[in-house]
Amino acid sequence: MKLYCTSCNYQFLPKTDKLPNRCPYCDKVGTIEKASQMQDLIDEVSQQDTEKEERNKH
Numbered sequence: 812m813k814l815y816c817t818s819c820n821y822q823f824l825p826k827t828d829k830l831p832n833r834c835p836y837c838d839k840v841g842t843i844e845k846a847s848q849m850q851d852l853i854d855e856v857s858q859q860d861t862e863k864e865e866r867n868k869h
């Protein structure tokens with residue numbers, strides 16, 4: 812679950828399931844909402860470049 816601040820657009824992952832009262836960035840109260848983009852976490856799975864340049868050590 813990803814959260815974001817409607818005031819400063821700061822996005823973060825909560826440590827618990829509870830919504831924090833205030834934004835950890837701008838410290839405003841009542842501005843935290845759940846982000847609806849669930850596919851953001853999938854971006855963590857990235858393909859590493861398999862291209863390797865073989866160097867001649869001779």
Ligand SMILES: [Zn+2]
Pocket residue numbers: 816817818819820821834835836837838839842
């Ligand atoms: Zn904020």
